[in-house]
Amino acid sequence: ADVLVAALRGRIPIGVASNSSRELVETALRGAGLGEFDAIVAAEDVAVAKPAPDAYLEACRRLGVEPGRAAAIEDSPAGAAAAKAAGMLVIGLDPTGTVKLDAADIVVQSLRELEFSNPQG
Numbered sequence: 001a002d003v004l005v006a007a008l009r010g011r012i013p014i015g016v017a018s019n020s021s022r023e024l025v026e027t028a029l030r031g032a033g034l035g036e037f038d039a040i041v042a043a044e045d046v047a048v049a050k051p052a053p054d055a056y057l058e059a060c061r062r063l064g065v066e067p068g069r070a071a072a073i074e075d076s077p078a079g080a081a082a083a084k085a086a087g088m089l090v091i092g093l094d095p096t097g098t099v100k101l102d103a104a105d106i107v108v109q110s111l112r113e114l115e116f117s118n119p120q121g
Contacts, residue, residue, distance in 0.1 A: 002032065002033055002034055003111075003112075004111045004114070005034050005035065006035075009035070013038045013039070013063040013064065013065055014037055014038055014063075015037050015038055015039035015040065015041065015059040015060075015062065015063050016029070016037050016039070016040045016041065016059070017041045017050075017055035017056045017058070017059040017072070017079075017082075017083075018040075018041065018042055018043070018055065019043055019049045019050050019055070019078075019079075020042060020043060021042055021043050021044065022040065022042035022043075022044060022045075024042075025040060025042050026040070038062075038063055039059050039062035039063050041055045041056075041058045041059045041062065045058055046058055049078075050076075050078040050079050050081070050082035051077075051078040051079075051081035051082045051085065052082060052085070053082050053083070053085035053086035053087075054082075055082060056070075056072060056082055056083050056085075056086035056088060057086050060086065060088075067086045067087040067088050068087045068088070070088045070089070071088060071089040071090070071091060072086075072088045072089070072090050072091065073091045073093055073111070074090060074091070074092055074093065074101065074104065075092070075093045075094065075099065075101075076099070076101075077099065077100055077101060077102070077103070080092055080101045080102070080103040080104045081103045083103070084103040084104075084105075089105050090103055090104045090105050090106075091104065091105070091106055091107075091108065091114065092104030092106065092107035092108070093107075093108060093109075093110075093111065094107050094108070094109060095109050095110065096109075097109060
């Protein structure tokens with residue numbers, strides 16, 4: 001995840017939408033060495049948790065991006081359903097091949113399976 005975030009940072013807006021508290025999210029992001037995000041939406045920022053789309057819709061609003069032009073990477077059924085309900089492209093991340101991510105548009109076992117082209121050359 002750290003390589004993907006580093007590759008995307010500065011090229012496109014990136015955010016986090018979580019059902020966890022802001023304190024827990026920020027602690028986890030620091031612990032993973034993922035650095036700063038353009039938007040972080042935590043449990044206290046929305047009225048209804050995933051699988052409702054609220055967290056993703058709020059993240060897109062804060063990023064200034066239409067949900068239909070955004071993608072979500074999700075590892076939980078509730079999260080995938082939330083992102084799909086928000087109208088986003090959903091990339092399911094299932095390292096073990098055992099999570100039921102029916103709402104995902106594509107499921108990968110590793111983010112390394114994703115290819116990102118550089119439109120600027």
